[in-house]
Structure formats: structure tokens, C-alpha cells
Amino acid sequence: MVDILIIGGGGAGLSGALRAKEMGAKVLVVNKAYPTRAQTSMAQGGINAVLEDDKEKIKAHIEDTLRSSMGLGDEEMIRKMCENAKEGVLWLDRIGVPFSRTEDGKIAQRKLGGAKDKRACYSQDYTGLKILHTLYDQCVKENIEILNEKFLLNFIVEDGEVFGATFLDIREMKVEPIYAKSVIVATGGYAHLYHGFSTNSSHATGDGVAAALRAGGKLSNLEFVQFHPTALKNSSILISESARGAGGKLLNQKGERFVDELKTRDEVSRAVFREIEKGNEVFLDIRHLGEEFIEENLPQERKLAIFYEGIDPIKDLIPIKPAAHYTMGGIAVNRDLQSSIRGLFAIGEASEAMTHGANRLGGNSLLELVVFSKDAVRNAYEFAKKRDSFKEPKEQIKKDENFLNAVYYLPNKIDFYEKREMIGKILYQNCGVFREDINLKAALSYVRQAQKELPFMGISDKSRVYNTNLVEFIEFGNMLELSEALLVAAISRRESRGAHFREDFPKSDKSYEARSIIWKEEGVICGDFVKVGNEI
Amino acid sequence: MRFRIRRTLEEKSQIVEYEIPLENPTLLEALNYLKLKVDRSLTFSSGCRSEICGSCAVRVNGKEKLACGYKLQENDLIEPLRYGEVIRDLVVDMNGALDTLKRSKAYLDSFKEATITYEDEKRIEIQTDCILCVSCFSSCPVLEVNGEFLGPFALTRVYRYVNDKREANVKDKIDVIQKNGIWDCTLCGECTMACPQGIDPKNDILMLRGKSSEFGYSDPSFSQGFGGFDDFGFNPSGF
Ligand SMILES: Cc1cc2nc3c(=O)[nH]c(=O)nc-3n(C[C@H](O)[C@H](O)[C@H](O)COP(=O)(O)OP(=O)(O)OC[C@H]3O[C@@H](n4cnc5c(N)ncnc54)[C@H](O)[C@@H]3O)c2cc1C
Ligand code: SF4
Ligand code: SF4
Ligand code: FES
Numbered sequence: 001m002v003d004i005l006i007i008g009g010g011g012a013g014l015s016g017a018l019r020a021k022e023m024g025a026k027v028l029v030v031n032k033a034y035p036t037r038a039q040t041s042m043a044q045g046g047i048n049a050v051l052e053d054d055k056e057k058i059k060a061h062i063e064d065t066l067r068s069s070m071g072l073g074d075e076e077m078i079r080k081m082c083e084n085a086k087e088g089v090l091w092l093d094r095i096g097v098p099f100s101r102t103e104d105g106k107i108a109q110r111k112l113g114g115a116k117d118k119r120a121c122y123s124q125d126y127t128g129l130k131i132l133h134t135l136y137d138q139c140v141k142e143n144i145e146i147l148n149e150k151f152l153l154n155f156i157v158e159d160g161e162v163f164g165a166t167f168l169d170i171r172e173m174k175v176e177p178i179y180a181k182s183v184i185v186a187t188g189g190y191a192h193l194y195h196g197f198s199t200n201s202s203h204a205t206g207d208g209v210a211a212a213l214r215a216g217g218k219l220s221n222l223e224f225v226q227f228h229p230t231a232l233k234n235s236s237i238l239i240s241e242s243a244r245g246a247g248g249k250l251l252n253q254k255g256e257r258f259v260d261e262l263k264t265r266d267e268v269s270r271a272v273f274r275e276i277e278k279g280n281e282v283f284l285d286i287r288h289l290g291e292e293f294i295e296e297n298l299p300q301e302r303k304l305a306i307f308y309e310g311i312d313p314i315k316d317l318i319p320i321k322p323a324a325h326y327t328m329g330g331i332a333v334n335r336d337l338q339s340s341i342r343g344l345f346a347i348g349e350a351s352e353a354m355t356h357g358a359n360r361l362g363g364n365s366l367l368e369l370v371v372f373s374k375d376a377v378r379n380a381y382e383f384a385k386k387r388d389s390f391k392e393p394k395e396q397i398k399k400d401e402n403f404l405n406a407v408y409y410l411p412n413k414i415d416f417y418e419k420r421e422m423i424g425k426i427l428y429q430n431c432g433v434f435r436e437d438i439n440l441k442a443a444l445s446y447v448r449q450a451q452k453e454l455p456f457m458g459i460s461d462k463s464r465v466y467n468t469n470l471v472e473f474i475e476f477g478n479m480l481e482l483s484e485a486l487l488v489a490a491i492s493r494r495e496s497r498g499a500h501f502r503e504d505f506p507k508s509d510k511s512y513e514a515r516s517i518i519w520k521e522e523g524v525i526c527g528d529f530v531k532v533g534n535e536i
Numbered sequence: 537m538r539f540r541i542r543r544t545l546e547e548k549s550q551i552v553e554y555e556i557p558l559e560n561p562t563l564l565e566a567l568n569y570l571k572l573k574v575d576r577s578l579t580f581s582s583g584c585r586s587e588i589c590g591s592c593a594v595r596v597n598g599k600e601k602l603a604c605g606y607k608l609q610e611n612d613l614i615e616p617l618r619y620g621e622v623i624r625d626l627v628v629d630m631n632g633a634l635d636t637l638k639r640s641k642a643y644l645d646s647f648k649e650a651t652i653t654y655e656d657e658k659r660i661e662i663q664t665d666c667i668l669c670v671s672c673f674s675s676c677p678v679l680e681v682n683g684e685f686l687g688p689f690a691l692t693r694v695y696r697y698v699n700d701k702r703e704a705n706v707k708d709k710i711d712v713i714q715k716n717g718i719w720d721c722t723l724c725g726e727c728t729m730a731c732p733q734g735i736d737p738k739n740d741i742l743m744l745r746g747k748s749s750e751f752g753y754s755d756p757s758f759s760q761g762f763g764g765f766d767d768f769g770f771n772p773s774g775f
Contacts, residue, residue, distance in 0.1 A: 039583070
């Protein structure tokens with residue numbers, strides 16, 4: 001039996017696996033696709049780290065992160081992340097990540113939004129891609145066992161303690177258990193709940209977070225979803241901040257500017273959304289920068305606009321909209337990265353580790369997953385070593401097998417793909433950059449109705465081989481589960497803070513300076529607020 | 537717009553024709569449309585929809601393309617990639633292809649301290665743009681006759697690490713790519729044509745040949761197939 005089962009093979013999962021191997025732990029990685037297909041590949045901007053031994057600069061990194069978290073970041077966690085950032089980046093460098101270099105042979109750094117200094121280390125515009133692939137190469141070298149195309153269904157939990165997880169083998173459509181002495185969830189975020197309005201990969205359905213909720217685990221700060229102001233209008237593909245940084249302007253169809261483009265992501269997103277609500281169209285304009293400049297500095301943005309939007313930014317305006325980009329919330333963990341379920345840890349975008357709080361700084365998510373994967377693995381390994389009596393509970397497998405067989409016979413009267421699209425729209429409208437009690441409640445009743453209808457949805461492809469219709473159905477179930485929790489959290493937080501903006505409570509309120517906690521008891525959602533840093 | 541897909545229906549490979557009302561869609565948009573509106577059993581992989589996660593490569597009229605990076609044309613024939621077992625429709629088992637990375641030691645093996653300059657990083661920039669979409673592998677004619685061939689993307693990755701000043705053990709990498717590796721390539725250039733990231737595995741293989749000669753290796757087919765100078769019958773020193 002493995003000491004550590006890591007679920008998810010993105011940046012967080014693979015870093016964890018390598019660190020576990022370094023520590024001598026027996027580790028297994030399981031993921032629903034192939035590791036290099038994880039969303040981590042999409043990160044462009046960089047990974048933050050102060051590389052000089054300069055206490056002041058590290059302090060500035062801590063301060064920037066704390067400020068951005070708006071009171072919901074834990075100073076101790078943030079300090080740990082920022083102080084270990086250099087070790088994390090140098091570790092990546094030693095395993096071969098091709099970071100861009102300066103003329104004098106140092107790791108090149110650039111300044112991202114919200115940062116005082118240049119501290120984002122990058123590999124051209126392919127930072128995530130190159131980190132992920134290098135991690136994968138090292139996993140190949142270290143013979144780390146990775147199982148692909150196995151979909152996490154549920155955690156195996158008894159008396160508040162984890163014993164492993166159940167998976168759907170996608171090729172054979174069979175349920176199988178994997179028992180382990182400890183489990184680390186690294187399944188990524190849930191921004192794809194905003195179906196049709198998210199920059200994320202279609203895999204970002206929050207499966208691990210939803211499974212933790214079903215298993216009785218606690219989730220936190222779900223209501224904090226970062227919107228990026230400039231996604232392409234039709235495809236929601238991200239046009240990076242560098243376009244605005246270089247002098248790109250935001251205009252409506254009348255050619256009017258309506259916001260200072262260099263404000264924070266949420267302020268700009270709100271301004272763009274307001275324009276769209278007024279019936280205006282919004283564009284990013286980089287024409288004045290000139291062909292030569294664009295070709296030299298923004299070639300990727302130009303290529304995306306031509307291909308996916310059918311316009312050339314050298315002579316045309318780029319139609320844009322805000323889109324869900326990063327989910328700050330996730331599985332609530334304590335400072336040891338352990339969730340409220342003993343032996344179940346969470347890292348990366350799947351976890352809420354009190355580092356991003358109400359808003360994430362660009363470049364801090366890659367950092368978080370590199371630094372905290374090491375701590376999580378160490379703690380998980382300690383937990384595994386101390387564990388003496390171990391059982392292999394069978395109930396969960398039976399339940400999941402029954403569920404799977406039942407799905408094949410559901411009546412399929414209501415189309416879940418249509419519901420998925422509808423929920424994406426409703427969340428975007430009612431629980432997007434602007435929120436209000438009445439709209440959130442309307443969305444919640446829609447989601448609850450859809451939950452009741454789930455047994456009438458089902459699948460039309462009845463195959464027992466690589467059934468993506470069925471996999472998407474389960475993902476949809478997870479999305480529904482999390483949509484409900486997200487809405488309840490957004491309703492409960494009667495204030496505005498960071499990415500969560502309530503039109504009916506436009507100011508922040510000191511009494512909400514706490515993590516919102518959501519869990520389920522006997523199938524019913526419960527909520528509470530817990531002071532940052534306190535045990536959950 | 538009409539196009540065709542090679543599918544797995546009733547456990548047989550069959551070409552099915554479709555018509556869709558979309559205008560100028562990417563192939564991925566077309567596939568998503570079909571799955572949602574026409575046939576829920578259509579099976580394919582995707583993720584980022586912006587040419588970076590490497591999930592969606594297929595063959596279009598016999599040429600490898602990323603579905604999210606290709607605009608569908610009238611009457612196109614869409615097929616799964618080659619040299620992996622077709623699991624269903626356009627989904628292929630990647631494990632065999634990915635295994636070449638292990639066999640060719642395409643990773644940083646023994647780290648040594650080295651200052652990486654701006655130029656050093658530039659030398660491996662393009663090779664590290666690889667998204668492991670496996671298009672080049674599917675396009676390579678050598679794999680049709682020699683399933684053991686390491687193939688283009690693994691060799692490109694080896695070249696990337698051979699060229700990395702942090703690698704202390706270059707010789708080991710050069711050793712493992714001699715058999716079923718760089719000399720088996722016919723330099724046809726299909727892989728280079730197929731790569732959506734503008735990577736040139738053929739050239740990387742050529743560079744690796746050069747590198748191999750530094751380690752005393754030479755083209756085995758030259759001495760075997762041709763027989764070499766001695767076998768040819770004249771003795772250069774006898775001139
Ligand atoms: C366009 C874009 C640009 C970004 N740019 C930056 C940036 O510049 N800097 C920065 O710091 N951050 C950036 N981010 C955010 C950052 O990329 C992510 O937060 C981070 O990569 C998440 O990594 P992860 O390992 O937690 O999850 P992921 O990379 O999403 O990996 C999740 C893994 O879990 C697996 N998985 C999911 N569900 C299941 C299941 N049910 N069963 C089994 N396996 C499962 C998946 O297959 C995958 O392997 C960006 C994000 C986007 C979308
Ligand atoms: S150039 Fe070599 S590796 Fe590339 S396709 Fe041709 S034979 Fe294969
Ligand atoms: S070299 Fe190019 S074609 Fe081959 S796997 Fe990499 S990105 Fe794909
Ligand atoms: S969907 Fe990611 S490369 Fe096409």
C-alpha cells in the first residue's frame with residue numbers, strides 16, 4: 001500500500017510526487033487525463049519569488065500578498081510561502097526548468113499586477129507549460145507511478161479519517177478503490193462552473209473539492225472567484241494583462257474610455273461588466289501601438305484574436321468580456337495543509353490554504369503549489385508513518401458501483417448539457433462580478449431545482465468503453481454540488497471584499513474578516529465563519 | 537458544412553459523414569457541436585481549447601492537426617492519430633508514445649552547477665515549447681515499419697537536455713539514442729511539418745548525429761549496408 005496517494009497530476013500533484021520521492025515515501029499519482037494536459041500548462045505570466053537575500057524585498061512580497069488577500073490571508077502561511085519561494089524556484093531550476101535569463105545569466109523577472117517589485121520568474125509566455133513538462137520529465141526519471149484516465153469519484157472515509165478513494169477507470173468504465181495511508185488532493189479549481197464564461201480548461205470542474213464536500217469535509221471561501229477583465233468575447237480565451245500593461249485601452253462601441261485600464265483585475269472587470277449591462281459592447285484597443293510593436297511584444301495576443309475571434313488587432317478592436325479565471329476557495333485546510341478529514345490533505349488550486357484570501361496576486365498560485373506541496377507531503381508522510389491499524393472499508397465502492405449502474409438506466413428526459421450551459425450563464429449573471437441577495441437566491445433555487453432533476457437527466461451513450469458522456473455527467477454533478485455551496489457562501493457573506501462584490505452591501509465589514517466555511521450534514525449544506533488561522 | 541469522421545461503431549472502424557450549420561468553426565468547435573446536438577457518443581479529448589494542453593491532436597486528411605487550432609474545411613476527413621491503439625473514435629492510447637521519453641532518458645539526469653546565460657536558454661527555447669501532442673510521432677513513417685523507433689518528440693527532448701549546461705551526464709543520453717534512435721530516422725521532415733509549435737525534430741536529430749560523432753559514434757548503416765571501405769575491395773593504403 002502506498003504512503004501517499006496524490007490525486008491530480010498538474011503542477012501541484014507532480015511537485016508533490018517528486019518531493020515525496022525525495023523523502024523516501026511510496027507515492028502514487030492518479031489523474032483523469034494525462035499529466036501534461038493539466039491546466040497548469042496554461043499559466044503564462046510567471047511564478048513569484050524574491051531571489052536576492054533581501055529581507056526588505058521578501059517583506060514587500062508578504063505585504064503585497066497580505067494586502068491583496070484583504071484580511072483573509074494568514075500572515076504565518078503567507079510568510080512561509082514567500083520565505084520559501086526562493087528555495088521553490090531554485091528547486092525548479094535544478095530539475096531543469098528553462099527559466100528565461102537576463103543578459104548576465106540570472107533568472108529573469110518581471111513585474112505583474114499588484115506587485116511592488118519585479119519578482120515573477122518566467123519562461124517566455126510559457127511558464128506553466130515549461131514547469132509542468134519539466135516536472136513530468138523528472139517523474140519519468142524517478143519512476144513515479146502515474147495512473148492516467150482514472151476519474152476520482154469519492155474519498156473512502158470512516159469516522160472522519162480517510163482510507164483512500166474510489167475511481168472510475170474511464171477506459172473500462174469500472175469503479176475501483178485505491179487504498180492509501182494518506183491522500184493529497186491536487187485536482188485543481190472550479191472556475192469551469194462558469195461554463196461558457198471561464199478562461200479555464202474544461203477539466204476545471206472542481207471534482208476533488210466536490211468529493212471532499214460529499215465526504216463530510218469542510219470547504220472555505222468558495223465565494224471568492226477571480227474574474228479576468230479581458231477574455232475574448234466568443235471563446236473566453238484569455239488575452240493576457242500584458243496587452244493593457246503595454247498601453248492597450250478599453251473602449252465601448254462609441255469609442256469611449258470608461259476605466260483606468262491599470263486598476264486591479266476586479267475593478268476593471270466590474271467596469272467592463274457595467275458597460276456590458278448597459279447594452280454596450282466592450283473592446284480592447286491596441287491599434288495605436290503599431291504593427292511592429294505588436295509583432296514584437298504581443299504576438300500571442302494577436303494570433304489568438306485572429307484565430308478565435310476572426311479580427312486582426314493591428315487594425316480592428318478586440319471584443320472582450322470578463323471571465324472566471326481563478327478560484328480562491330477550495331478545500332479548507334489548516335496550517336499543516338490537512339483538511340477537516342484526518343489524513344486528507346489539499347494543495348494547489350483545489351485547496352484554500354489562507355494564502356490568497358479575497359484575491360489572488362498573479363504569480364502566487366504557481367508559487368503556492370510548489371512551496372506547499374513540499375509541506376503537505378512531509379505532513380502526509382508523517383501521518384502515514386504513524387498510522388498503525390488500517391482497514392479497507394468496502395461500502396463506498398458498493399455505493400459508487402450502484403450509482404454507476406443506475407446512471408446507465410436513468411430516463412434521460414432532461415438534457416444535462418443544456419442545464420450546464422444555463423447554470424454557467426446564471427452564475428455569471430447572478431454570482432459573477434456583481435452580486436445581490438435576491439439574484440443569488442434566484443440562482444440557488446435554480447441550482448436546487450436542477451439537483452432534484454438530476455435523476456431525470458442521465459446519458460444517451462450507453463457504452464462501457466471510454467464513455468465521455470458519462471464522465472461529463474459526473475462532472476456536471478460535481479458542478480451542481482459546488483454551485484450550491486458557492487451560492488450559499490456568497491449569500492452568507494453580506495459585505496464586499498476583494499473579488500466578492502455585493503451591490504446590496506458595497507462596503508467591507510470587519511465582522512466578516514473570517515473564512516466562510518461550508519460543509520454538509522446528512523445532505524444539508526451548513527455554513528459558518530471561522531477566524532483566519534483558527535482550527536477548522 | 538460537411539465533413540467526415542472515422543469512428544468506432546459496433547467495434548468496427550467506420551467513416552461517418554456529418555453536416556453542421558456552423559460558420560468557420562475550429563474543428564474542436566465542430567466536434568463539440570456534434571456531441572451536444574447530434575450524437576452524444578462521439579468520443580474525443582480536449583482541454584484548454586487554445587493549443588497548449590496537447591489533448592486534441594487528430595489527423596485531418598492524413599495530416600496531424602490540433603482540433604482547437606484548425607479551421608474545418610468542406611469535406612475534411614478526421615481520423616485518430618496513428619501508432620497507438622484506438623480506444624474509441626478519436627481517442628488513442630498514448631502510453632506507448634509517452635514511453636519513448638523513458639526509453640530515451642529525456643530528462644535532466646545528473647545536475648551540475650552551471651551558469652545559464654541568456655544565450656544558453658535561447659538554445660533550448662524552441663524545443664521546450666513542446667506540448668506533447670504527439671502529432672509528430674503519428675506523422676513519422678519510420679514508426680510504421682519499426683515500432684521500437686524512439687520517434688521525433690522524444691529525440692527533440694533528448695536534444696534539449698543534451699544542450700542543457702546543467703546536465704552532467706550527456707554521454708548516457710547519447711548512448712541510448714543510437715539503437716532505434718537517431719540513425720533510423722530518414723530525415724523525411726514529416727514531423728517538422730506536423731508540429732503545431734514550430735519545432736523541428738528532424739533538425740534536432742541531425743544535431744544529435746553531430747553530437748554523437750563527438751562521442752565516437754557514426755552512422756551504423758554506412759558501415760553495415762555499404763560494407764565500408766575494406767569490404768568494397770580496395771585498400772586506401774594500397775594506392
Ligand atoms: C490562462 C491561465 C493563466 C494563468 N497564469 C498564471 C500565472 O501566470 N501565474 C500563476 O501563478 N498562476 C497562473 N494561473 C493559475 C494556475 O495556472 C493554476 O492555479 C495552477 O496551475 C493550478 O495547478 P493545480 O496543479 O492545482 O491544478 P491543475 O493544473 O488544474 O491540475 C489538476 C489535475 O487534477 C486532475 N484531476 C482533476 N479532476 C480529477 C478527477 N476527478 N480525478 C482525477 N484527477 C483529476 C487533472 O487531470 C489534472 O491533472 C493561470 C491560470 C489560467 C487558466
Ligand atoms: S524526419 Fe525522421 S523522425 Fe521526423 S518523421 Fe521523418 S523519419 Fe520520423
Ligand atoms: S514536437 Fe511538436 S508535434 Fe511533436 S509532440 Fe511536441 S509539440 Fe507535438
Ligand atoms: S484543447 Fe488543448 S491543445 Fe487543443
